[in-house]
Structure formats: C-alpha cells, structure tokens
Amino acid sequence: MDFSLLQTIGGACFVTLIIVEIIFSLRYDRELYEWKDLAASSSLGIGSALIAIFTKAVTLGFFFLVYNFFNPEVNGVHTNILGYAAFGWGIGTWLICQILDDFSYYWFHRANHEIRFFWAAHIVHHSSDNFNLGTGVRNGWVTLFYKPLFYMWLPAIGFHPIMVMTCLVIESFWQFQLHTKFMPRLGWMEKFLNGHKHHHVHHSSNLEYLDKNHGGYLNLFDKLFGTFKDLDESHEIQFGVLHPPNSYNPIDILTHEYRDIWRDVKAAPTLKAKFMYIFGPPGWSHDGSRKTVREIQKEMEKKNIRSQYEMTEEVYAHEAEVVG
Numbered sequence: 001m002d003f004s005l006l007q008t009i010g011g012a013c014f015v016t017l018i019i020v021e022i023i024f025s026l027r028y029d030r031e032l033y034e035w036k037d038l039a040a041s042s043s044l045g046i047g048s049a050l051i052a053i054f055t056k057a058v059t060l061g062f063f064f065l066v067y068n069f070f071n072p073e074v075n076g077v078h079t080n081i082l083g084y085a086a087f088g089w090g091i092g093t094w095l096i097c098q099i100l101d102d103f104s105y106y107w108f109h110r111a112n113h114e115i116r117f118f119w120a121a122h123i124v125h126h127s128s129d130n131f132n133l134g135t136g137v138r139n140g141w142v143t144l145f146y147k148p149l150f151y152m153w154l155p156a157i158g159f160h161p162i163m164v165m166t167c168l169v170i171e172s173f174w175q176f177q178l179h180t181k182f183m184p185r186l187g188w189m190e191k192f193l194n195g196h197k198h199h200h201v202h203h204s205s206n207l208e209y210l211d212k213n214h215g216g217y218l219n220l221f222d223k224l225f226g227t228f229k230d231l232d233e234s235h236e237i238q239f240g241v242l243h244p245p246n247s248y249n250p251i252d253i254l255t256h257e258y259r260d261i262w263r264d265v266k267a268a269p270t271l272k273a274k275f276m277y278i279f280g281p282p283g284w285s286h287d288g289s290r291k292t293v294r295e296i297q298k299e300m301e302k303k304n305i306r307s308q309y310e311m312t313e314e315v316y317a318h319e320a321e322v323v324g
Helices: 003-028 037-068 092-112 118-126 143-150 153-157 163-176 188-189 196-203 220-225 250-267 271-279 293-302 308-323
Strands: none
Touching: 003 163, 037 143, 037 153, 037 163, 037 250, 037 308, 092 118, 092 143, 092 153, 092 163, 092 220, 118 143, 118 250, 153 163, 250 271
C-alpha cells in the first residue's frame, strides 16, 4: 500500500473540508474562524504533514522489524514466538485490530494529558480558543516521534504492519472530522462511538471537562477507565487551555510549554522535584502553588455548593497571576 499517496489524498480531503466549513461558517457562524489563528493552525498542520512523510516511513519499517522478530517464518508461515500463527486478513481480524488500535490511541492520548513532557507536545493541538476543522490539523510535531511506541505491541502479537498502519490512518480521519460544531448528535451510536459533542468536551477548558474523552473513534475505553464525560448542552463551553501561549507564532506555540518546563526544572530544589516537573502531571508543583487537574476536580467535588463556573473563573484568575 502506498501510504504517501494515501497521505496526499487525505491532505487534499482535509483542506477541502476546511474550505467547505469556512464557507458554511460565513453564513451561519462568522466567529467560528479567526484568520490569524487559522494561519497558525495551517502552518503547524503543514509542518506536521511534512514531518509525517518521514516518521510514517520509519514507523512502518520498525513495525516490520518487530513483526518479523516476534513472528518469524516457520515453514513459510509467520508464526508467533508463543506458538500460534500470525493473524491473517479476515474481516474479523481487521475489526479486532481497529479496536486494539483505539485501545492504543486511548493510552497514547491519555498519556499526552497526564505526563507533562508529553503534554508539552500535545498542548499545541489544544492551544486554540477556537474549535473548527482548522484546529483538527493543528498538531504538535514532537508527538509524531513517540506515538508509534504505543502501537508496537500490535505487530509484535501478530497483526500485519500494513494492517496496523491502515488502522492508524482510519483513526486519524475519524479524529479530524470530530473537530466541527456543525455535526449533530449521532443518536444511539454515541453509546459506543466517540461523537462530535464528546470531542467538544475533550477540547473544553471548563474545569469539569478537563482530561476527559481520550478515545479515538470509540468511547468504550473512556467508560471502562473512568474518563468519559458527556456534554451538558445547557451550559456554555469554553475551548482552549488554562495556560495558553498567547501567540500566533507557530514556534511559540510549539515550544512555550517546554520553556515553562525548563524554567520549573531550573528552580526545582530537589532531583525528585526536577523529575516531577518533567514527567509528573501538568500543574504539579513542589510547593503546592499550582494544582493538577485531579486536585482541581477533587476540590470542586468538596465545594459542590459553589458554581463550577465561579471556580473556573477563579482558576483562570490564578493562572493569570502566575503567568503575570
């Protein structure tokens, strides 16, 4: 399969859909796109696409190395080191591979939100205050280099590398189209599918929605591991992050959290604190001056007599003081 051709076709589809949404927004929601923000997202998306040409080729090569190492040929048949034949190309195998791909995506995505070094790469995608298909291509570049590590186990247990890569492509198409406000609810399918409203929650900076809905195209693993949250459409939603880059410069957007990590590491009093500022959860601090998402949400539960939105404003004000 020619993945470079597939990427070209996919890129053309993404651009076409963004243009269609822009035209649609001129009639129905003129505030959907902010042009400087779209330019920043487009620059980041183009850079990501160019880097992906290299990383996808390297990833496929590593997938084949892993596949052949753990599933060597025995009498002309790829056989796993545990003794069973490597999986074939049946419909059932494709379905299982796609589900396990989503399992891998869930943990990759969750790690991006719960480990600060990964968050520094992933915050690029969340850093826009706008939610549109342009945001769908606003991708961090560093994530392209470590994302494949979360999928290496699939060729190791016997799924063909081409099948795994194809499932990754399908996942990316589904993820992209989730970034629109113009799609309605999916009805009963949202019992297991990650729908557009669910992804609104994921991109929200409302405190009760932080670090929710990490699934790719399924919400089953979010429900299984306690990170699922449905959208309450009676309340206003805010998009973006608590600590934005406040810049349209792609380099600033790509690097601002890494700079903050470096600042915290230099000021950390112990080796443990330095480690936690890199690999601990975002918001962790050695002196309690900042809070992690879990700490904030636990505090909200304790103070449930207060408005969630009142507390949201309090945290925004605190973040502004810290940044200032």
